Amino acid sequence: MGIFDIFLLEAVINGLLLGGVLALLSLGLNLVFGVIDVVWICYAELIMLGMYGMYFLYTVYHAPIVVAGAVCIVCVGILGLALHALVIAPLLGAAPINQLLATGGVLFFLQSAATVLFGIEFKNLGLRLPVLKVAGMFVSYSRLLAFGAALIAMVLVYLLLTRTYTGAAIRAIAQDRQIMPLMGVDTRRIYLITSGLGGALAGLAACLLVLQYDVHPFVGLTFGPITFLICVLGSLGNFGGGFVAAFVFAEIISVGGLYLDLEWGYVFAFAFFIVMMFVRPEGLMARRS
Amino acid sequence: MTRYVPWIGGAALVALPFVYRSPYPLHILIIILIWSFAYTSWSVMGRFGLVSLGHGGFMGVGAYVTALAWNYGHVSPWIGVPLAVVASAALAALVAYPCFRFRITGHYFALVTLALSGIVLQVITATRDYTGGSLGYTPERYQGGSSLWAFQFGDKTTWYLIALAVWAAGLYVWNRVDRSMLRYALEAISEDEDAAAATGVHVTAEKLKITVLSATMTALAGALYCQYQMFISPDTVSGISVSLQMVFAVVVGGIYVSLGPTIGAVITILLAEVLRIWFGTRAVGWDNLVYGVLLVLFIIFLPKGVVGSLLELRRRSRWTSS
Numbered sequence: 001m002g003i004f005d006i007f008l009l010e011a012v013i014n015g016l017l018l019g020g021v022l023a024l025l026s027l028g029l030n031l032v033f034g035v036i037d038v039v040w041i042c043y044a045e046l047i048m049l050g051m052y053g054m055y056f057l058y059t060v061y062h063a064p065i066v067v068a069g070a071v072c073i074v075c076v077g078i079l080g081l082a083l084h085a086l087v088i089a090p091l092l093g094a095a096p097i098n099q100l101l102a103t104g105g106v107l108f109f110l111q112s113a114a115t116v117l118f119g120i121e122f123k124n125l126g127l128r129l130p131v132l133k134v135a136g137m138f139v140s141y142s143r144l145l146a147f148g149a150a151l152i153a154m155v156l157v158y159l160l161l162t163r164t165y166t167g168a169a170i171r172a173i174a175q176d177r178q179i180m181p182l183m184g185v186d187t188r189r190i191y192l193i194t195s196g197l198g199g200a201l202a203g204l205a206a207c208l209l210v211l212q213y214d215v216h217p218f219v220g221l222t223f224g225p226i227t228f229l230i231c232v233l234g235s236l237g238n239f240g241g242g243f244v245a246a247f248v249f250a251e252i253i254s255v256g257g258l259y260l261d262l263e264w265g266y267v268f269a270f271a272f273f274i275v276m277m278f279v280r281p282e283g284l285m286a287r288r289s
Numbered sequence: 290m291t292r293y294v295p296w297i298g299g300a301a302l303v304a305l306p307f308v309y310r311s312p313y314p315l316h317i318l319i320i321i322l323i324w325s326f327a328y329t330s331w332s333v334m335g336r337f338g339l340v341s342l343g344h345g346g347f348m349g350v351g352a353y354v355t356a357l358a359w360n361y362g363h364v365s366p367w368i369g370v371p372l373a374v375v376a377s378a379a380l381a382a383l384v385a386y387p388c389f390r391f392r393i394t395g396h397y398f399a400l401v402t403l404a405l406s407g408i409v410l411q412v413i414t415a416t417r418d419y420t421g422g423s424l425g426y427t428p429e430r431y432q433g434g435s436s437l438w439a440f441q442f443g444d445k446t447t448w449y450l451i452a453l454a455v456w457a458a459g460l461y462v463w464n465r466v467d468r469s470m471l472r473y474a475l476e477a478i479s480e481d482e483d484a485a486a487a488t489g490v491h492v493t494a495e496k497l498k499i500t501v502l503s504a505t506m507t508a509l510a511g512a513l514y515c516q517y518q519m520f521i522s523p524d525t526v527s528g529i530s531v532s533l534q535m536v537f538a539v540v541v542g543g544i545y546v547s548l549g550p551t552i553g554a555v556i557t558i559l560l561a562e563v564l565r566i567w568f569g570t571r572a573v574g575w576d577n578l579v580y581g582v583l584l585v586l587f588i589i590f591l592p593k594g595v596v597g598s599l600l601e602l603r604r605r606s607r608w609t610s611s
Binding site for chain 1: 340384388396399404408410412415533575576577580583588
């Protein structure tokens with residue numbers, strides 16, 4: 001087996017597509033962290049709820065998939081708002097680590113709420129999108145769709161942040177939390193908007209992930225850790241860094257998983273992460289100061 | 290008078306299984322003691338603002354290395370447990386050193402260690418040919434029941450005394466750290482790293498010391514749990530949920546007092562048991578549901594925990610009366 005064989009190329013392409021989804025996953029988390037300075041440990045659990053929402057809307061209530069997706073994005077966005085209003089807002093003045101732990105409590109809550117409500121069975125949409133066969137390689141259509149949607153969402157968020165008045169306020173808050181309220185920016189409103197946006201991005205990720213993976217109450221644990229690694233590697237709050245890190249990780253997982261099991265891909269990714277922490281502790285894209 | 294309270298309490302705890310030997314309450318007590326020890330191990334470092342979510346990983350390493358060494362190498366736990374402890378300490382040092390060297394603190398540290406516990410879970414699942422994957426793993430029973438060499442005892446009283454001794458040792462370590470220079474160094478670090486470094490505190494070394502100590506104790510707890518239960522699965526001894534469970538119990542009990550983690554363990558384990566008895570198999574998930582809500586409520590309204598808040602209440606009433 002040569003080094004540049006067709007399977008490797010296939011793995012590289014699949015890794016690229018996975019990278020799009022991972023980049024979308026880290027985008028929401030990065031946005032919330034960058035603006036509110038809070039880490040949502042339960043971020044992956046929001047996605048899990050979104051996946052259940054898709055499952056019920058599409059499979060049980062037979063809503064058209066696009067409508068189901070839209071409802072899902074809005075609902076998870078509202079969940080993000082609720083999370084901020086109920087849990088984060090009362091803790092904004094507390095030690096930062098308390099906010100992180102409180103969202104840890106939310107993680108417990110959401111996970112077991114899903115267990116109690118939906119049971120522990122694996123559920124899927126029962127929707128099998130065709131697999132594209134290009135030049136002897138197999139590329140899953142759902143991954144291609146996820147990649148495309150992730151890219152579009154990222155461009156939209158970028159435009160929102162750079163081209164609108166609210167976006168400018170969000171970026172300003174991210175730069176200096178103390179000064180902006182003095183300049184007449186309503187921090188509470190901006191925080192709520194950001195949380196809602198972060199939630200909506202989680203909802204979008206859920207719509208795309210449910211096309212490829214089964215949903216169960218603990219699904220968040222399978223891609224939660226990797227999302228956090230990506231955000232840390234790309235420096236928390238840095239969108240560009242998160243983007244690059246997502247693709248690097250996805251390639252490691254995909255190519256590593258080609259030679260061994262998929263779990264080993266994750267193990268390699270983690271080993272890479274530790275090495276990178278020695279080499280570039282500030283994150284991949286950080287400017288050295 | 291208060292000087293003798295720990296000794297009287299200790300004597301009462303040692304005497305307990307000889308007076309009252311009903312197996313089920315004894316089992317609950319053993320479980321509480323083992324987890325109390327694990328929670329105490331976490332709070333040894335957690336109280337200095339070093340919030341690690343990787344302790345599920347250390348516990349998993351402790352449990353699985355001991356069990357694997359016994360089953361595949363026929364290595365007695367007397368050697369296997371130190372081996373597991375060393376492995377866990379090495380893992381802790383490997384991850385913590387770059388973190389501390391390059392000033393990865395707060396959120397970052399929590400996330401990196403969170404990933405660590407996730408990865409230990411993945412490795413255990415990935416090597417399912419040896420570890421049984423998510424189905425769990427059982428150390429081989431020693432023929433003939435109890436054996437000191439195999440560290441397997443059929444008798445609950447023996448286990449109770451072992452767990453009690455280890456728990457007491459954990460409290461001793463906690464108090465030793467509390468009275469040491471290390472504590473002042475780490476408190477200074479948690480306030481302001483730069484200022485601490487400027488006054489001559491070796492920030493990286495001090496943090497590394499406490500992390501390795503904490504990981505060592507946690508691995509021991511994992512090994513003990515494995516030897517007692519004779520069954521381990523990735524979900525019960527490793528992973529994020531175990532890490533969060535530790536944080537939760539410590540926060541509920543009280544993070545800055547030595548008995549806090551123990552009280553946290555009593556509360557959480559009794560809560561789970563009561564729910565299990567009330568609801569039976571329908572209780573699956575309900576205990577964590579209650580945990581989650583309680584954790585959020587405690588952090589918002591009672592961040593010092595039950596014991597910490599009670600102590601403060603007492604101190605305040607004394608001030609007003611004198």
